[in-house]
Amino acid sequence: MALALCPRVSGILWLACLLPLAPALVAAGLYELHLVTDSPATTGAEVTVTASLVASDNGSLDLPTDTHFYRFHWVHSPLLLTGKTEEALSSSIRAVGSAPGDFPVSVWVTAASCRRCQPVARSTLVLSITEFIVGNLTVTQNMSLPWPGSYLTKTVLKVSFLLHDPSSFFKTASFLYSWDFGDGTQMVTEDPVVYYNYSIIGTFTVRLHVVAEWEQATLPTGKGVVQKTGAFSTSLKLQETLRGIQVLGPNQIQTFQKVTVTLNFLGSPPLTVCWRLKPKCLPLGEGECHPVSVASTTYNLTHVFRASGDYCFSIQAENVVSKTHQYHRIQVWPSSIQPVVFAFPCATLFTVMLAFIMCMTLRGSTHQKDMVEVADFDFSPVSDKNPEPPTGARCCQMCCGPFLLETPSEYLEVVRESHGLLPPLYKPVKTYTV
Structure with missing residues (x-):
């Protein structure tokens, strides 16, 4: 009986030892x-x-x-x-x-x-x-911009150094701060906060050199001066507000001519530019045109006007700071040089009309001359069969014949008569009766 209880007792003791390990x-x-x-x-x-x-x-x-x-x-x-x-x-x-x-x-x-x-x-x-001083260099401005590290020119910046010292290791130290703003300006202060105003746009790097000194007990001299330094920097992107748009371009142009309008932006890129032609100078509505990204302060617009009238370039531009509108009126006149498709028919019609007018003018002048010289009688023998036509009539027949005669036979007859007959080979002999 005692031997049978031994395995049970040993199992209970083993479980009791494992209970502390269970959690x-x-x-x-x-x-x-x-x-x-x-x-x-x-x-x-x-x-x-x-x-x-x-x-x-x-x-x-x-x-x-x-x-x-x-x-x-x-x-x-x-x-x-x-x-x-x-x-x-x-x-x-x-x-x-x-x-x-x-x-x-x-x-x-x-x-x-x-x-x-x-x-x-x-x-x-x-x-x-x-082994160096630990801290952060921060820059703040009253007006916040949507891009990190972007700030406005001609607006005061607050540049601060924040010492990282949770254990108060530098509680007895004195500090000296040397500032370099990246635009040629440097200064030395005992205050970790300075205020500065950038007057030009661009990207600048602010650099700060910090020196900390304090006395510390040392052996065997008893006391000594301990110094630690640190160097810090941060990058700033200075931008300007978009003050306006200068538009350079013609105010009058003819149809079918390409016009180029130059836009000069008085502000900092990058910009988003949107423009549209309207009959009147009105602001652009939402979704009226497709915006274009511009990475410089100059942009050229080109357009060909196919119809005459009064137009207005409505221009909108914005950067991360602000936005502005501008307008440019332009008057389009009908072109004096028409397309080639109309040039040949018009030239042909003009030539026909000019020939007709010249022919009629020559004909009228010849008729008046015949009436004046009808009293002059020519006793020279002339062939009755092929009389010599007047000079004006000959010219009219040569120039205007194809336009005035009704049939080709008449035209050929005029040409033949205009050349005349060959002179006779002998002269007629005059006879007298006594």
Whole structure:
């Protein structure tokens, strides 16, 4: 009977030994560690690292209420540990680095009653230690622009240096600030805040050199002056408001001619330009034209007018600072040079009319001459068969014959008569009767 009870007793004792390990085995994989730090820090200054145990499914699991249920284990060498704080489900350490570099810090959590058990959660981060002053250079302006790093010219800028010193390492130090604004202006101040006004557009780099000095107890002299420095910079893009648009182009033009209008923008690019021709100078409505991106302060518009009338270029431009409108009136007259398709018929008609007028003019002048010279009688023998036509009539027949005669036979007859007959081979002999 006693031998039969021994296996049961040993099993009960084995389960009793495993009961303290049950929470850690169940919690493994259900939680995670979040680490935060205030690094980077300068050599000699304290760095704080805090680890918090949280549920891995965003808090739907209930964390134990007993603050001593879990234990945090840290590895921070070669950093020198200066303090440690344990709170509910979190732990913090403070360490100091004597040399610059990047140092890993690890932490894991186990059940408080079992240090050798499987960790519930673990995490690691890297601390950055530098020998220089740590801080940030910030620039602010009353008017904010939609683009980061963009500011307005002729508007005061506030440039500030923010020292990063959570452990108050520089509480007894005195500082000296040397400023370079990138446009040729430099200054030295004891104040970490300066105000500056840029008068021109462009991209500038603000550089700051910081020097910190303080007294520190040293051996064997007792006291000594310690100095640390730091260099900082930031880039600024200065822009101007769009003050207007200068339009250069003709105010009168003929149809079927290409016109070029030059736009000069009084402001900072990049710009968005939109234009449209309207019968009247009215602002552009929403969606009336397609915007075009312009990367310079000059843009050319080209257009060919095919109909006469009064037109107006309605132009809209905007940059990241502001927008503006401008108008340009132009009067289009009918072109004096018509297209080629109309030139040949018109030239033909004009030639026919001119020939007809010349023919009629010559005919009228010849008729008047015949009436004046009818009294002059010519006794020279003339062939009755082929009389010589007058000079004006001959010209009229040669020039206007194809247009005035009705049949080709009449035209040929006129040509034949216009040439006349060959002169006779003998002269007629006059006889007298006594």
